[in-house]
Structure formats: C-alpha cells, structure tokens
Amino acid sequence: MKALNKRTFLFLVLLVSITVNSQVSDTTYVVSFERAQKSKPCFGQLIPLKVVEDYSFLKNIPNIACDIWAVNSFKMNQNVKSDSIPNQMYLFIGVNEKKKEKYVVVDANNNHDFSDDSLYTFSLPDEPLSRDEKAERAVALQITPDPNKRDTVNIGIDPFNYFDFNYGQDKRLSVIIVFTEYMQAQAQIDGKPVEIVADNSGNLFQRDLSERLSCTIYYNDNANKQTYKKFYPFRDTIHINDKLYKVTKVEHPNMYIKDIGVLAADSSYVDSFLPAVYARDINNNKPVSINSLIKGKYAFIDFWGSWCGPCIQSIPELKDFYKKIKDRPDAIMLSVAKESVERDIVKLKNTINSNDMGWINLWTTGKETNITTPINDKLNINGYPTYLIIDNTGKIVYKESNMKNTQVAIAYFLYLIK
Numbered sequence: 001m002k003a004l005n006k007r008t009f010l011f012l013v014l015l016v017s018i019t020v021n022s023q024v025s026d027t028t029y030v031v032s033f034e035r036a037q038k039s040k041p042c043f044g045q046l047i048p049l050k051v052v053e054d055y056s057f058l059k060n061i062p063n064i065a066c067d068i069w070a071v072n073s074f075k076m077n078q079n080v081k082s083d084s085i086p087n088q089m090y091l092f093i094g095v096n097e098k099k100k101e102k103y104v105v106v107d108a109n110n111n112h113d114f115s116d117d118s119l120y121t122f123s124l125p126d127e128p129l130s131r132d133e134k135a136e137r138a139v140a141l142q143i144t145p146d147p148n149k150r151d152t153v154n155i156g157i158d159p160f161n162y163f164d165f166n167y168g169q170d171k172r173l174s175v176i177i178v179f180t181e182y183m184q185a186q187a188q189i190d191g192k193p194v195e196i197v198a199d200n201s202g203n204l205f206q207r208d209l210s211e212r213l214s215c216t217i218y219y220n221d222n223a224n225k226q227t228y229k230k231f232y233p234f235r236d237t238i239h240i241n242d243k244l245y246k247v248t249k250v251e252h253p254n255m256y257i258k259d260i261g262v263l264a265a266d267s268s269y270v271d272s273f274l275p276a277v278y279a280r281d282i283n284n285n286k287p288v289s290i291n292s293l294i295k296g297k298y299a300f301i302d303f304w305g306s307w308c309g310p311c312i313q314s315i316p317e318l319k320d321f322y323k324k325i326k327d328r329p330d331a332i333m334l335s336v337a338k339e340s341v342e343r344d345i346v347k348l349k350n351t352i353n354s355n356d357m358g359w360i361n362l363w364t365t366g367k368e369t370n371i372t373t374p375i376n377d378k379l380n381i382n383g384y385p386t387y388l389i390i391d392n393t394g395k396i397v398y399k400e401s402n403m404k405n406t407q408v409a410i411a412y413f414l415y416l417i418k
Contacts, residue, residue, distance in 0.1 A: 027259040029189050033198060033209050034253065036184040041156025042138035042163075044180040045201035047074045050083075051169055052090065060115035062092050062105050068170060069094030069103075074177055076145045076204040085112075089143065093173045100124040104157055104175055108143040122159040134160040140180070145204040153204050156180045183209050189257065190243060194219045196255070208252035235287055237278065239373060244276050273394050277375035279336050279362035282345060282352075288362055290375055294332055296392055300325075300413045302335040303376065303386040306344065306351045310403035311385045315355045321410045322359050330392065331417050334360035338376055338384070389413050 038044045049072040055061065058071065073088040080087065092105040092114060102122040105114050120139060129137070137160055142152040158176035165176055183198035195218040200207050211234035218228045222241050231238050233247035233255060249256040261276050274294075278287040290301075302318060304311035318335075325331045335357065337348050345363065352361050364374045375381070379388065383401030387409035391397050398412055 028248065029187060029257045029259075031185045031187045031196060031255045031257055032253055033183040033185040033196070033255065035207070036182055037154055038156075038178075038180040038182070040135050040138060041140040041180060042135050042158040042176070042178055044156060044178040044182075045199070046163065046165055047078075047155075047177040047179055047201075049074050049091075049175070049177060055090070057085070057112060058090060058107075059113040062094070062103065062114055062119065064094055064103055064119075065096055066094035066103065067097045068172055070169070070173055072173075072175075077206075078202045089145065091175075091177070093175050095124070095172045097124075097172075100126075102159055102172075102175075104159060106141060106143065106157070106177075108141060110144055110147050120157060120159075125160075129160055131162060134158070134162040138162065138178075143204075151207075153179075153207065154181050179204070181207065183207075183213070183253075185255070189219075189240065189245070190259070192219060194240070209250055209255065210252070211247065211250040237276070237287075237373060244373065270396050270399055272396050274390055274396060275373065275378055277373050277378050279364050279375050282337075282349060282361055282363050285345075290334075290362075291394070293334065293360065294390060295394075297330055297332045298392050298413065298417050299388075299390040300331070300333045300409070301375075301388040301390070302333070303338065303381045303384060303388065304335055305338045305384055306348045307339075308384045312351070312355075314385055314403050314406045315357065317406050317410065319356065319358075321413075324414065325417070326359070328417060331413075332360070334362060336375060337361065337363040338381070339363055339365060389416070391416065 052071040052073050055071040061071065070093055071090060072093060073090050075083070075087055076089055077087055089110055090107045090112070092103070094103040095101070096103070100123060102124055104120045104122070105117050107114055108117050122137060125133075138156050138158045141155050141157055143155055144150060144152055156178035158178055161174045161176055163176070179201040181200070183200055185196045187194055187196065196215055197218070198209055198213045198215045200209070200213055212232070214230065214232060216228050216230050217238060217240070218226060219240055221227045229238060229240075233250050237260070238245040238247070238257070243259060244261045245257050246260050247255055248258045274291060277290045279290060280286065281288050300321075304314075322333055325333060339345065339348055348363060364376050379399075385403060385406070386401040387398065387405060388396065389398035389409065389412060397416070398409060400409060
C-alpha cells in the first residue's frame with residue numbers, strides 16, 4: 001500500500017482531533033434477577049378491560065342487587081391478538097347507588113366460576129377523591145392464569161382509577177386492573193452500582209427473565225446524577241457513561257452483560273479511530289455492527305437518504321466505483337441511509353433495487369431509541385451525502401459532505417488501496 005502523499009492531495013481537508021482507540025475487555029458480569037412488586041397495588045402496568053357481551057359459559061355470576069353491572073375481561077398474554085377464552089380472565093363489576101357501593105369479583109383461579117372467588121366491596125365517596133385517597137383504596141390480589149400450573153401472579157384492583165385511564169364504558173363501572181410485578185436486579189458494573197428492571201407484564205403465563213423483555217438500567221452519570229436507559233437484551237447495546245456493554249446471554253434468572261469497549265469522548269473527526277457503531281439491516285431491522293463488517297479492511301461509507309436528490313444523482317458514480325473494488329478482499333463499500341420512519345424502508349428498498357446498488361446497504365432512523373450508538377449520531381453526520389473513509393487499522397482518514405466531493409472521495413480511496 002502507498003502512504004498518503006499530502007502534496008498530491010492538498011485539496012483534501014483533514015480535521016485534527018484527539019486520537020482515542022477503543023479498548024475491548026473480556027469482562028462479563030453475571031446479573032441475577034428476582035421478582036419484585038410495586039409499592040402500591042395501583043402502581044404498575046395497566047391492563048385494558050373489555051366488556052364481555054356473551055358470558056353464558058361463566059358460572060355463578062354474582063347475584064348482587066346492582067343499578068348497573070357488567071362482566072369484563074382482560075388478556076393475560078398481551079403479545080397475541082387473540083381474544084380467545086383461554087387468553088382471557090373475567091371479572092364482575094357492579095354498582096349499588098343507594099348503598100353507595102361498588103363490587104368487584106375476579107375469577108382469580110380462572111375456572112370460569114365466580115362462586116369460589118372473593119367479593120371486594122368499595123364505598124363510593126361523596127366527594128371526588130384525591131390521588132392519594134384513590135391509592136389507599138386499591139387492593140392487592142393473587143391470580144392463577146393457568147390453573148394447571150398453579151403459578152400465582154400479583155395484580156392490583158384500582159376501583160377509583162388512580163391514573164384517570166380512559167375506560168371506554170360507563171364511568172360508574174370504572175375499575176382498573178394493574179399488573180404489579182416486575183423483575184429486578186442490583187449489581188456492580190465496572191465497580192459502580194446499577195439497578196436493572198425487566199418489564200415482564202406483557203404475558204402473565206410466562207414471567208421468567210427472557211431476552212425479549214423491555215429493560216431499564218438505572219445508574220449515576222459522570223456528574224453523579226441518577227439517569228437511566230432503556231434496552232432490549234436481544235438487540236441493543238448499553239452505553240453507560242464512557243463504556244459500552246452488550247447482553248450476550250439470558251438464562252433465567254441471570255443476564256450476562258459483557259464489557260465491549262471504552263468509547264472516545266468524540267470520535268467523529270479525521271484521525272480518530274472508529275468507535276463501536278451500529279446501523280440497521282434493511283431486511284430484518286436488526287442492529288449490524290459496522291466495526292465487525294469492516295474489520296481489517298479499507299472501508300468507503302456513503303451516508304445518504306432516499307429523499308436526498310444529490311444523493312440519488314451520485315449513485316451512477318458510486319456504481320462505477322464499486323465495480324473497481326468489489327473483488328478486492330481488502331476493501332469494502334457500504335451505504336447507510338437515514339430515513340425518518342420505518343415505513344420509508346419500502347421506498348428505500350425500491351430505490352436500491354431500481355438503481356442496482358449491489359453493495360452493502362444499511363439504514364438508521366432520524367432518532368434512534370433502540371441502538372445505543374447509531375453511526376450517524378456518533379459520527380455527527382449532518383449533511384447528505386457524506387463520504388467517510390476508514391483505513392485498515394480502523395482510523396477515519398477522510399470525511400466530507402456534499403455531492404461535489406463524490407469524485408474526490410473516490411479518487412482518494414482508490415489511491416489508498418493501490
């Protein structure tokens with residue numbers, strides 16, 4: 001390979017910055033979770049109720065004098081669309097206005113028979129309740145979603161709608177069911193205390209820790225102020241202060257979190273080493289490690305968008321360029337499209353296919369929430385198109401925006417790999 005002749009390329013503007021290399025660790029933290037409950041029965045995941053029109057299969061519906069009553073149900077597995085009977089739990093709600101009482105009976109053992117379930121009676125207030133008064137009247141209850149397993153789940157009955165949830169039926173029958181359980185872990189990561197909470201409220205049949213649960217990690221930032229980040233173990237990296245972590249395995253009740261590197265304070269400039277960055281696969285939407293793709297190779301990265309006119313105009317030049325390098329084992333080309341929302345991916349795919357862009361194509365959204373270090377954000381890509389060149393050691397050696405620099409970037413790359 002030829003070293004860069006700066007006199008030959010005086011037209012290239014190389015920005016000077018602090019060089020910070022990524023340091024990778026082999027440290028893996030084993031974090032153990034346990035079940036926990038919210039402090040009050042009205043706190044937790046609100047479970048929507050639905051009025052049941054046909055309840056003929058239910059036995060011993062409470063025979064209580066009521067001015068108005070209804071049978072409601074809620075899904076025990078919110079992750080499926082089915083409203084089938086096995087996925088429902090049923091409850092009776094009634095109101096006697098003369099006695100100023102509200103009644104709730106939940107088929108807690110899910111045997112479709114109310115005769116063996118507890119009756120909860122709540123006094124109706126003469127004046128509107130404060131939120132604290134509503135919270136005091138909520139009660140805790142254990143239910144058995146699957147009678148065959150006899151595994152109990154903790155829920156709350158909120159008879160006076162603490163969060164003013166839009167109930168969708170007569171307000172006199174307003175009762176909220178709340179899933180009050182969650183998975184919690186206290187751990188030390190890099191010598192600092194963290195708390196991780198896993199939300200397993202979507203499926204009352206399956207409450208073990210899994211990689212598909214939405215998680216939140218709480219920690220103190222560099223200013224010692226508590227903050228948090230949300231992540232999904234199966235797809236997201238976790239950025240805590242200046243370090244990056246990845247969940248490598250989840251086996252109930254343990255989560256394995258690997259330290260995968262120290263991040264530079266700002267690695268967006270020429271002469272910086274590429275930090276750990278990700279984009280999305282356009283076919284399955286999963287995160288793709290840019291570092292893994294380009295490791296040990298000279299990389300040409302084109303940042304563009306299907307909405308960007310100058311980007312589209314530069315495609316023919318990029319196609320000619322790709323023909324010259326596609327058979328080189330030491331070189332790689334990829335395009336990273338920035339699209340506003342996921343529905344734009346159809347347009348993006350059509351643009352890629354119609355223009356026969358045969359190289360690697362990835363994408364990111366304007367505001368990534370599920371990728372901790374999206375490449376566009378981490379490298380401060382603000383203009384389109386932008387061309388980024390990385391040498392085979394992982395160092396950024398060229399970064400320029402504007403369509404007029406397409407040929408300049410191509411010429412520089414070809415010179416590097418001679």
